[in-house]
Amino acid sequence: MRRKDRELTAQEGLEIIDACEYGTISCITDEGEIFSVPISVVREEGSVFLHGAPAGSKAKLLNDGRNVTLVCVSYARVPILTDEQLDAIKDDGKALGAKVFTTEYKSAIAETKAYIVTDEAARLRALRLLSEKYTPKYMRTFDVAAAHGLKAMNIYELKIASITAKAKIIRD
Template sequence: MRRSDREQSLEFSLELIDRCKHGTVAFATEDGAPYCIPLSLVRAGDKLYFHCAKQGHKTDLLHRDGRVCVTFVGADDPAFVAPAMYTTYFQSVVVMGRAAEVTDTKEKADALRALCRKLTPHDLGESLERAIEKSMSATAVWCISMDQITGKAKLKK
């Protein structure tokens, strides 16, 4: 990282990942072009999980090459600093890893449960379990290994 004074700790990075409801996942297309889409992600230990349809462009790319890059953005606050400086205070994390489709039923259900709990502000009780059970056969869940995690921030002093 060129600006080592902005590098953040692993603890900072994991907290930001946990706080963000979405991350942008970058894939490589067949011809090497980038393909980036925002996804709802949840962290469980040293892995990230997301869900999607079982078929489509994203899953085709992942089956061909599981390498991904995920970007999370926390704060993004432009500011004018007197007497004549414009800057942006920001927080971001970049994760490099590999995605693999989750085939284990328990791991898949646990990931869906964790996603719902992260994104839903209240307890859904038994309706959550019914929704997971209903969606298991129609939904794909993917796991991303977090092989490299880089946190960066410019914080207000």
């Protein structure tokens, strides 16, 4: 990592995955093309789970230990300064670049191996974890939805091989 001052621990990287609204996965197809798609993710221990249709690009690619890169961002915002703070640095190009014309963020990149989850109990568990993360208010109806939905979806497991994370948070 070039900016060692922004490097976070592997544990903090896992926390970024847990907190992200969505992630993006990327891999190389059999034809040598780049495939990338945003996805909903949930993590349990050293694995990340996602779902998708049983046909299409994800279904074709996310199996047999294919190398997949997962990128997650849990925090991104442009700094908000008061007029007084801006006036104090308005003639300082370096300070303006560092404190105004920038973005604060927390991001993680995980190198993973992808597999289709075939065990029915594991598929149900992963779908439950995804649903608890994204639709916790509606979990009382989960069993009915899962009984129907699992028939028409694949569950994928991305086993984390390595993870790096970094953040830029402006401190006064």
